[in-house]
Amino acid sequence: MEFYRSHVLICTGTGCTSSNSRALIDTLKKELVENGLEKEIQVIETGCFGFCNLGPIMVVYPEGVFYCRVSEADLREVVQEHFVKGRVVQRLLYHEPNSTVKTTEFDEIEFFKHQKRVALSNCGVIDPEKIEEYIARDGYFALAKVLHEMTPAQVIEEIKKSGLRGRGGGGFPTGMKWEFAAKAPGDQKYVVCNADEGDPGAFMDRSVLEGDPHAVLEAMAIAGYAIGANQGYIYVRAEYPIAVERLTKAIEQARKLGLLGKNIFGMGFDFDIGLRLGAGAFVCGEETALLTSVEGRRGEPRPRPPFPANKGLWEKPTIINNVETFANIPRIIRYGADWFASMGTEKSKGTKVFALAGKIKNTGLIEVPMGTTLRTIVYDIGGGILNDKEFKAVQIGGPSGGCIPAALLDTPIDYDNLIAAGAMMGSGGLIVMDNDTCMVDIARFFLEFTQDESCGKCPPCRIGTKRMLEILTRITEGKGKPEDIDNLEALAKTIKSSALCALGQTSPNPILSTLKYFRDEYEAHIHDKKCPAGVCQALLSYTIIEDKCRGCGLCARNCPVNAISGKVKEPYVIDREKCIKCGACMEKCKFGAIERK
């Protein structure tokens, strides 16, 4: 085996690839060859480090030096300075958002310091396209262990003991689900991986598939052994081309080494996995709709019971787990249920991956023990609010979730606390919002989404979400009626209790949670015809502050409807009747003399 004195890890996840990391890798390899270093320094293409807004990210080992936003133009200097002379290139190092001191090493960075990586433990560490690297990190050891040392019942017992709950949203105990399927009579059973990550603002499943695909394959094989299935399917979004490519490669590699296919490890256990691509229907993230789609039909949900564990894919007993849930399985088997259960809260064990985005300084993917407070996530890991504005709320759980206000920043996050707060874990998208975000508008945004994605099979969802959206749109357009809030609440309750699947049942959550914590904003829209956050255009008005206006006339020249008039060097005036509230004047004014209220 060749020996390298240094390893350069470069992220090739979707985030960094979008920031051009592919070209970076090619150029770096060329530079290394030109300097005769290609046998001393190895370039490794890894999955996601999680710190996406700093991409492309490059980590140099053995020192663990963390370079960020590296461009092709920087590479010559990195090669000359770091690899030839052994000097760290200071200007490419990271500094915390609230400090100017540069941090050299990876694990000293606040963003990483508070994290505990279990499901993401291989992401950003190994080359996901090489099965050997996964095996070198004890990959497929868990599968070997269950096949050699454990009975299916023991595997299920171990997962039950670990306390693992489904990471896709509902939080159903994974071990129990497996037990139901194992006990269900039937000679043909299936294991399905739900990789149809549709929640806007969630990308943890994508990162696991891109950064550690074998963990999912291994877990599915373990599940197959536990319930007595020999066929698995991964249902993955077609919008994730890199994930699809890596999964395809991973399946081929595993088959070649006999880790998938017939007679795995020579133990007489057969298991194989097929890939199914989604086609852009959000409802297919719902388990029964997903199964219908795998069967090759319109992805409409069906009533439960019967649950998939009894009648799933092609009416056979089926377990369906989410990507992140599966990614935890090999680690639970390797390190034991007690180790896993030692993390987290009483009823929510282990860690959870969150996608941190929105108006926050450090955006990216993080994994923390269950029970971590929002404050730690937003301020310690996230570095605080963008432009140091005031924290208003965090939206968690996507269209099924809700908004959590500042007053609950110190609540430990787990399944039950989130439900109590009127939100839900969902897949773990955390969108941070500041005072410039209008909560009525956000509720409208989510309803627009669910209404558009409603499959139309059941009337409460098909008609109910439409009516709720109409009311919300009316409110944001300044035409809200006094009875609207009551009507919204009544509709929400009805839909929650009568819709066919989770998409419909949870669709009122964004409204209910914003009504619970930000009722005053709804009232301001309806009664005072004001949008306190200054977002809803119909409720805004622009005025020129006399004292600040220098009379330059720039605003008048940029107004598309000639609504601004005045004399040079004297304060200008906006004609409210003509103004279309486009904001062009405010954008152009150099003196901050235009106010939006």
Place this chain on the structure above:
Amino acid sequence: MSCQCKGEAGQGKKYAFIDRIIERHKDEKGSMIPILHEVQQEMGYLPEDVQAYIAQKLGVPLSEVYGIVTFYALFNTKPKGKHKISICLGTACYVRGAGKILEEFEKQLNIKVGETTPDGLFTLEGCRCLGACGLAPVLTVDEHVHGRLKTSDVAEIIAQYKEEK
């Protein structure tokens, strides 16, 4: 709906690639969606006569194929422009101003979302979360992702792909 039997003999050759795709999936359960994916990959969209051809080959009613094609957002029944601009309208992008970016594209291309420019160069679409929230707001033009967008970037992006033609 057009008649399923029209021009069958002449279409045999034209749709030989569809035969090959169907042949590849013939032993698979639930192969309709993978087949439609692959056919669209080749053709760019799934016109009615192609749907009819697939229905006939698989021995299912056209209504079933049509039902599936129109259910899933990724299947198109109309041809798309040479370059597809998809603006992410996920939550992270939305709170960071994706709506304004979309408006700017509509203004500069002089089309509404979902439409194609008369010269057939650009199709403008809003899309579901791309999972690149760290770079919000983002969009893709064909396979390329552009992130950390400002409205002032719009003109440059259009120009870049116009040049490519």
